[in-house]
Structure formats: C-alpha cells, structure tokens
Amino acid sequence: MSPHIQTEPSSDRREPPSLIGFExxxxxxxxxxxxxxxxxxxxxxxxxxxxxxxHEIKLVQGRLEGCLEAYERDGDCTCQNFGEYEHxxxxxxxxxxxxFFRVVVAVRIEDTELTH
Numbered sequence: 561m562s563p564h565i566q567t568e569p570s571s572d573r574r575e576p577p578s579l580i581g582f583e584x585x586x587x588x589x590x591x592x593x594x595x596x597x598x599x600x601x602x603x604x605x606x607x608x609x610x611x612x613x614x615h616e617i618k619l620v621q622g623r624l625e626g627c628l629e630a631y632e633r634d635g636d637c638t639c640q641n642f643g644e645y646e647h648x649x650x651x652x653x654x655x656x657x658x659x660f661f662r663v664v665v666a667v668r669i670e671d672t673e674l675t676h
Contacts, residue, residue, distance in 0.1 A: 565591050565608070565617065565660075567667040574663055577656040580647050591660055595647040600657070602641075603627050614668055621661035628654055 567589040576584045581592030593600070593608045601607050604623035606616050631651060642649050648657075 565593055565612065565664060567664050577660045579653070579656050579660065582660070589660065589663060596645075596657060599645045599648045600624075614665070617661060617668075618665050621658060621665050624654060624658040624661060628658060 567587075576582065576589065579591060579595075581595040583590045597608055600620055604620045604627075606612070606620050606623070608616070608620070612620075628651070631654075642651075642653075648654065
C-alpha cells in the first residue's frame with residue numbers, strides 16, 4: 561500500500577491542488593506520496609515512508625517553500641531538476657506540492673488550535 565498524507569476534515573473551500581495521486585473526498589485532501597517520494601526526499605531530506613509526524617510534514621512544507629524561494633531568487637536549486645523526476649515536471653508542480661503540505665499543516669494544527 562502506498563503512503564498517503566491527508567488533511568483533517570475541513571469546511572474550508574480551498575482550491576484543490578493539481579497533482580497526480582491527489583484525491584478530495586468531502587473536504588478531506590489525500591495525496592499518494594509515492595509519486596513524489598524521491599523528489600521530496602532529495603529536496604527536503606525527509607523520507608515520507610510510513611506515517612510521517614506533523615513535525616516531518618512541517619519540515620517538508622518549509623523546505624519545499626525554501627527551495628521555491630531560492631529558485632525564484634537565484635534560478636538555481638535542487639527543485640529545478642525536473643528531468644530527474646517522473647511526476648515533477650515543472651516549478652508549478654513544486655508549488656502545488658508546497659501548497660498541499662501548507663494546507664495539511666494549516667488544517668491539522670492551526671484549525672485545531674482555533675477550536676481548543
């Protein structure tokens with residue numbers, strides 16, 4: 561079985577990302593991370609095998625966003641090696657991955673803190 565990361569249920573109407581392996585079921589976003597595992601591990605140093613902790617998910621989010629910032633600033637960073645990864649063919653895919661992880665963090669942590 562492929563590893564999946566998903567959000568908690570949310571009534572928020574965020575626009576779903578356009579990613580291979582992504583599903584949206586009644587406000588629960590789920591991503592089959594197998595499609596992106598080697599890319600995420602190379603860029604972030606985090607292996608998403610199994611069930612990652614929220615700490616690991618936050619690290620992935622932050623490091624993907626840092627890579628995007630470096631790419632936009634300098635035009636050079638690990639996340640530009642699109643030819644090496646089957647399912648990561650453009651910077652837009654990296655943006656969508658970062659956005660997915662940002663929403664997971666927001667729904668799991670920030671929305672939960674608001675209700676407690």
